[in-house]
Amino acid sequence: MKENGWIERISLSIRPPSLEDNRGDLDRLLFSIRPIVGDCKIDMPLDLISKIPNFLRSYHYKTDILYFKDDNILKIIDLFPAGFNLPLYGIAIDLGTSNIALSLIDIVKGKEIYFQNILNPQIKVGPDILSRIHFAEDNRKLAELQEMVIDAINREIEDMIHKIGIKREHLVGMSVAGNTTMSHLFLSLDPHWICREPYIPCANRFPILRAKELGIFINQNAPVFIFPNVGSYLGGDIISGIFSLGLEGSERLFCFIDVGTNAEIVIGSREWMIGCAGAAGPALEGGVGNIGMMAGKGVIDRISYDANEDRFKIHLIGEGSPKGLCGSAMIDLISELFLYGFLDERGRFVKERCKERLEYREDEIRFFILRPGEFYSLNEGLYITQAEVDSLIRSKAAMYTILRTITKMLDIDFNDIHRFYIAGSFGSYMNPRSAINIGMLPDIPIERFKVCGNTSLEGAKRLFFERDGIRRIYSIRDNITYVELNVNQEFMNLFSGAKFLPHTDISLFPSVKKRLSSVLR
Amino acid sequence: MKENGWIERISLSIRPPSLEDNRGDLDRLLFSIRPIVGDCKIDMPLDLISKIPNFLRSYHYKTDILYFKDDNILKIIDLFPAGFNLPLYGIAIDLGTSNIALSLIDIVKGKEIYFQNILNPQIKVGPDILSRIHFAEDNRKLAELQEMVIDAINREIEDMIHKIGIKREHLVGMSVAGNTTMSHLFLSLDPHWICREPYIPCANRFPILRAKELGIFINQNAPVFIFPNVGSYLGGDIISGIFSLGLEGSERLFCFIDVGTNAEIVIGSREWMIGCAGAAGPALEGGVGNIGMMAGKGVIDRISYDANEDRFKIHLIGEGSPKGLCGSAMIDLISELFLYGFLDERGRFVKERCKERLEYREDEIRFFILRPGEFYSLNEGLYITQAEVDSLIRSKAAMYTILRTITKMLDIDFNDIHRFYIAGSFGSYMNPRSAINIGMLPDIPIERFKVCGNTSLEGAKRLFFERDGIRRIYSIRDNITYVELNVNQEFMNLFSGAKFLPHTDISLFPSVKKRLSSVLR
Known part of the structure; x- marks a missing residue:
């Protein structure tokens, strides 16, 4: 029996009743649990109580009892016949x-x-x-x-x-x-x-x-x-992520980032944790116009520009025709478009550079990643509009500004942070280098970024493998100080500069500056 | 505010939220309860949690909270606007x-x-x-x-x-x-x-x-x-009765008797309590043939025989025609029938004494308490059959035998018992003298009997007036030792003698013996 999570099991052998020992069946059962679980209140649902008499008599007063602990209350889940190879x-x-x-x-x-x-x-x-x-x-x-x-x-x-x-x-x-x-x-x-x-x-x-x-x-x-929340915009998914990575025990400074419609961030160590959140818009979760979509079959998750061939190389999830780009590919794309001069610092398409890839319509400007016919079975081609680019840039700006605001508030430098954990449903595909290039993540050594995937799900899973999980989860929650950014003036000030590629202050992104000068634009 | 029972109320004034104090509404509310109720788990149902945000904002963060304590868990019942003259x-x-x-x-x-x-x-x-x-x-x-x-x-x-x-x-x-x-x-x-x-x-x-x-x-x-039970035949109604009378604190020996289909008895004092029960049959709860019925309008609850007028005097609940006899009147009746010689020691009608009151039918023997036409509007008269008498005698015999068995087991004499409390739904009308006459209750000084009525209901009511009631109730339960009489051999031996009026051993009922000799039979 390997179960060691929050669902616990004990095997009981109960003394059968007799004229000399005429306790009720429930009382008899609880009496047998007592020495094993100690002095806590036991909560047994009514339908289980009703099941006890026949159950005990059918299985010779031997039973496996499944329960969980809710503070100091032991709550019974079910009774099962003892000694079977019970799947749970x-x-x-x-x-x-x-x-x-x-x-x-x-x-x-x-x-x-x-x-x-x-x-x-x-x-x-x-x-x-x-x-x-x-x-x-x-x-x-x-x-x-x-x-x-x-x-x-x-x-x-x-x-x-x-x-x-x-x-x-x-x-x-x-x-x-x-x-x-x-x-x-x-x-x-x-x-x-x-x-x-x-x-x-x-x-x-x-x-x-x-x-x-x-x-x-x-x-x-x-x-x-x-999972409990820290506040209105720092939810159980974040607590779960920190729990899954065990960050609350971290000796060195960490920064946990969940990138989604909201950007949620926790910075800290085992000494203290500060959390905050801000709206990043739907751009990173596939909610951008026609091109953005959730990772899935037929969706592009990585993209790069081959300057020699003047061609975008795509990586597709599964097979078939590419239907659109997920968040990670969007970041790759903007990064490449910027590095190779298709986009300027303000995020506008550069007509002279884009040439025939650019198509001006009445209502929108389209940039063709794949020209019509360039990819088999994709007659219409694949394009991103200026509006879609703008939306992603707002998202990346929000992300960076949140990081900037909170570190300034804490009076720490990005370089003081030992490791950045990137979570979120799209996080497993994301290339941190691309994110740095567009000024979404701070320009620190690439090896400090750890892309972790869906840590919210991982935390939820982990609870089934960690006996003391619930207590740890609540303790993580209680130890995070929540800072409300929705009304933060500093945030507003910092946001404007971050809406550029990578930033109005290029000195914040030395590696990008270097890369820009080496790339043929 | 007078409520002092198991339902408790506190008035709270809660600090309104602000950007600096952004705890959740539930957490805020619980935080305010804490200092008042101490360190116990608080259980708030989901539907109440959902009600909190609008409730707090509508009533300026002031609320009355109703709760009860279940062991060390404080369970919330509802929130009400504070300061109103709330009826509960x-x-x-x-x-x-x-x-x-x-x-x-x-x-x-x-x-x-x-x-x-x-x-x-x-x-x-x-x-x-x-x-x-x-x-x-x-x-x-x-x-x-x-x-x-x-x-x-x-x-x-x-x-x-x-x-x-x-x-x-x-x-x-x-x-x-x-x-x-x-x-x-x-x-x-x-x-x-x-x-x-x-x-x-x-x-x-x-x-x-x-x-x-x-x-x-x-x-x-x-x-x-x-209310909890002591055992299969000693239930919450008895615990409630003892609770209502406060008998668990009694310095002197008491005997609590609940007379119904089952006779349930608790004997003890604040030092110890012994409980037992035995089937008495339905005779005392109105479940005998045609004549026996529950106390209610049109039912005779007291009856006596006037030897001078050769007439039964009845006391009716409410007005109208008498429909039948409730348990207390049945006991009165058998007592009078026996004292005045209409019934012999074996409980048989005495033909010579009953004369024209007796009517032999094919299937039953009827004794007319009221002859046809004797009571206005009662053309059929009112009679009791031999079978109904037999049934009541079995019940009274069971009652006495249970008392006898348990006192013998405890090696005490009836006279050692300071007070007998007679409970049960029909108990409020019962005449202990009649019960002694027929050998249902032991022959001890009449002032030691206290007829208490429906103590089960009284105990249930008392819980609403006693803050510490639940704890007291469980402690009564835990302090009663239950003796199973269903399989008791002594009981069977003693039962035969008790089926006589008042008993085969008349020396057990000296006052009845004396009365018999003074009554004109």
Whole structure:
């Protein structure tokens, strides 16, 4: 038995009743647990209590008991016959604004056995957090948003159960990491004040619920743990990321960056942590015009310019025709366009350089990455518009400005930071060099960047492998001081300069300056 | 504010949020409770959490919080605007096998304001506990029994709400005292093993549930406290009775007797308590043939024989034609029939003495208490059959034998017992002298008997007036040693003698012997 996460199991052998020992079955069972778990309150759901008498008599008073600890309360999940090779599973979820990632964990064998990534169906009411909050204004619609997500999760679980052939009641726990708004909508908690000054969430720490309370079709008494938030714009996904990397124990200064529609940042070490967030726009999560899309089959994730052949080389996820660019390729593209002189410092296309790649329409300016017919089966070609470039530049400017603001506030230099962890759903593909070139990340030695992928999902998974996980998660939460940037004047001042490529103050990006001078423009 | 029971209230003034203090609304609220309630876990239902943000902003961050304590967990019931003259109510229920008594308590003013007694609708599947347990064999039917009771309670609550004009959400707590089987059925807990050796209930101590978990239509987060049992045949109604009288603190030996279909007895003092129970049959709860009925309008509750006029004098509850006799009148009747020679020591009608009052039918022997036409509008007269007499004699014999068995086991004399408390739904009308005459209660000085009425309901009510009530109730439960009489050989031996009037050994009833010799038979 390898399970060592937040779901615990004990095997009990209980003294059968007799005329001399006529305690009730529940009382008898609890009495047997006591010496093992100590003096904590035990919470046994009513439906389990009702199950006990026949269960004990059927299995000769031997039982495996599954439970989890909620502070000093031991909460029973289920009783299973003892001594069988019981399969037990947990579900870890990264609840993103755009994507929901689900991972099925075999908690006995201690490994992930299935993974699925689906669109967050709430997207149909709006792509970003704000549109969802506005939609949720009336209670019926708030419940509707919750239903969308729960239904989608239930469908995926249904699918898993059939594909892998497991029993629903063996799904005994769920961990959910999402940003503050997503967590609120998951629980149907009023998000109204999240986006209004002074930006107060309904709750930062949520109760651990039972699956039945949320209408999730796994073992009905399975606990659903929702990662706590630090604040309205620093959510459980970030806590989960830090937990997954163990950063709260870091001896040297780290900077954790989650890049998405919001850029969320935590800087610190085991001594202290400061967190902040700012809107970065949807550009990095595939929400830009026609070209930007989420990573997936047929999407370009890396791109480079071959000056000799005057040709963009693309790397496609899967096969087929390229449909668009995900965030990492967008950053590559802007970097190449800038380095090779297609874009100027203000992010405008340079007519003389772009030549026939540029097409002026009534409503937009198109730059052809792939000319019509250049890539087989892509008759229309592949282009990015000026508006799309502008949008990405605003996003990268926001990212850098947040980093700049918070380090200035802390009076530290970027070089003082030992390691930058880049997280976020698109983070696994991102090239930090490209991000430096466009002035999105600070110009420090490239080896200090660590691209980590979906750390929010990783943290949710890790809870199933770490006995003391919940306590650690809350302690991470409590140790992060949240700084509100939404109203920060310094941020506004710094933002203007960051809207240039890489920055109005090129001395901040010495390596880019050097590279620019060496590249044939 | 007078509320001092298990439902507690505090008034909070909470610091409004600001950019400098951006804690979540829930976290902010809990922070304000902390200094007042100390270091215990606080449990706030999800629907209340969702209510907090708008509530706090609407009421200027001032709120009254209603909660109860479940061990070391503080459980929130609701938030109300502070400073209003808030009416708050609790419902106390005696959940009897035959009757359900409901009391509405104004917990602010500290008094009962409404009372209702209804039939337990489960009667339609059978009059006694055994028939209910057999009916509940399959889970669907178990749920059906639960539904019957919950529906009946909901209907009464609906009625109260309209009659008295109160708001449903101001009904903030419920306490329920019933015997072990009734409590199990109330919670839909499997009662199968209660009536099978070695007589083990599913649970003796129940979780405190929220109204919504049971489908009870009061404030949805109102707690429902169910009195714990000592064993399968010593239930929460008895614990409630002892709690209502404060007997667990008694310096001198007491004997608490609940007379119903089962006779339940607790003997003890503040040093120790012993409890036991035995089947007494339905005779004392109105379940005998045609004549026996529950106390109510048109039912005779006292009866005596006037030897001079050769006439039975009756006392009727309410007005109208007498429909039958309740338990207390049955005991009076048998006592008078025996004292005046209509019944012999074996409980047989004496033909020569009864004369024309006796009527031999093919299938039964009838003794006319009121001859046809003797009482206006009662053309058929009022009679008791030999079978009904036999049934009552078995009940009284069981009662006495239980008392005899337990005192012998404890090696004490009836005279060592300072006070006998007679409880049970019919207990409020019972004449202990009559009970002694027929050999149901021991022959000790009459002033030692205290007839207490429905102490089960009283205990349920008291919880709303006693802050420390729950702890006291559990401590009473834990301090009672339960003795199983269902398999007691001594009981069987003693039972035969007790089936006589008053007993085969008349020396046990010296006062009855004396009375017999003074009465004109």
